[in-house]
Amino acid sequence: MSEAIRGEDGLLRCPWGLSAPDYVEYHDTEWGRPVHGDAALYERVCLEAFQSGLSWITILRRREGFRRAFHGFAPEVVAAYGDADVERLLADEGIIRNRAKILATIANARALLELDGAHGTSLDALIWDFAPDPAPPAPKSLSDVPAVTPESTALAKELKRKGFRFVGPTTAYALMQACGLVNDHLSDCFAR
Template identity: 45%
Template sequence: MKRCDWCSTDTDYQDYHDNVWGRPVSDSRDLFAKLCLDGQQAGLSWLTILRKQDNYYQAYDNFDPTIICNYNDEKIEQLLQDAGIVRNKLKIQSIIKNAKGYLAIEDEFGSFSKYIWSFVEYHPIINSWPSIGDVPVTSPESDAMSKDLKKRGFSFVGSTICYAFMQAVGMVQDHLIDCISYEECLQESKNFFLLSK
């Protein structure tokens, strides 16, 4: 079976590729968690974070922003001792900052999902790439998202991270045209439109 080249032969990667990557996500909390996890990937492989994903949900109170935004120095120190996550103080602090930014966006826009999906006008961008070399690592939309998130206090949200996030949550359909998941994700993308806008 032909898959996108990036997922290699690793079974964790293949499961993620086949069942998660590129499928539109509309839940605000899920989008927040994914954005934070993508930020944790900076300087590492996504597989490293993928294998620690369950540990992250446990360590960060299921990515509940209302809890995370109140983390204190004691909690940060506890996280720095947690071998189940990436123990980088800047990355830990980024999730706390992002939680505060999330809550402010919810107040302003009504939902984080509505805000995030506005960068693609509430409907996935559908691409048809023949090879992995054709797939970009940033886009005008990821540039705009990165710039605005940073303005709102988020960190570890550069344009490359934002584009990877957009690919993962189905805002951009980037499965290769000969990939086993292309047609299924294509239909999901065509049928998706964020109704809460």
Template identity: 50%
Template sequence: MRKKCPWALKSPLEEQYHDLEWGVPVHDDRLLFEFLILEGAQAGLSWSVILKKREGYRKAFANFDAGLVANYDANKIIALLANPEIIRNKLKINAAVSNAQAFLKVQQEFGSFDAYIWRFVDGIPKQNAWKNMADFPVTTSESDVMSKDLKKRGFKFVGSTICYAHMQATGMVNDHTTDCFRHAEIRNAGKSIQGLTKSQRII
């Protein structure tokens, strides 16, 4: 049996997410926006709760089309607050809408959110070598800088801890434990882009 990060063994849903998504570099703006909203929704909760509601979020937030979410009005927010398929927290729902608006501004300025967000690791996934989950940092200097810049641009629920979770989810860092089968797979995939120029990496 292949070794896996211990957290992945808590439920079939978490195991599937671990095996297929967690730590894989993401360069698709729609998916980057999805993780941004889901990580914000997780604040104070477990990731397993969010995974169970992920499909509900996709339906409630137009499959994470930032252009559509940015135009959600007061009536739409009231409807979302009554939707049991998502986390019914007014601050988080309002943040999703304002974050969509800020997201569109970043896209306009940088050409894509991908080009913006990957600047915080210079376009190259950081390959960590943690032996145990207890070794994982909660924040890093990169997540601190990312959080500060996102807040400056009007984003909410983007503290440094949430930003680091976003970095882990979208493959900006490889935080699989070294004995996990995915650690080597993702590390080797990351090597394929290291020969690219900086501009090629982040577009």
């Protein structure tokens, strides 16, 4: 039995996509769509890390605050942050003020720049190398959607090996879902 729900516009959506007004647009236009480019993926890695232990709606509603506070998630800028920037961020009510997550965001910018330098690869190439092949079958219900997969576990391990923080297997799978490495829209969801 399907768990997709018909919205007021008549379209079938994943249930979470109708659970809050902010989710409708995110579900319909962003989640599960392929994301490429180091800067775009760096932002998603950081936002998924901030989401750890919280609901995604909390992060989604503060995304513009995060973009402002972290200079558009420009890795070169964030990598140069120092103690004064950390204190500024800890005082910024527009973001989640968690020291460990702020420090991870800075460390992740530095790790990204190190990828381009010492490791001769890109964040885009590293992440997309873990897209499952072949793609898993479309989930029929939310119970068919995993929280962790072998690919997300391997991605988390590799990201950590490269110096990234707050990137466990569950966070890595959420990243894979959000950035289109997997398509976990339900089989009868219109966005699939």
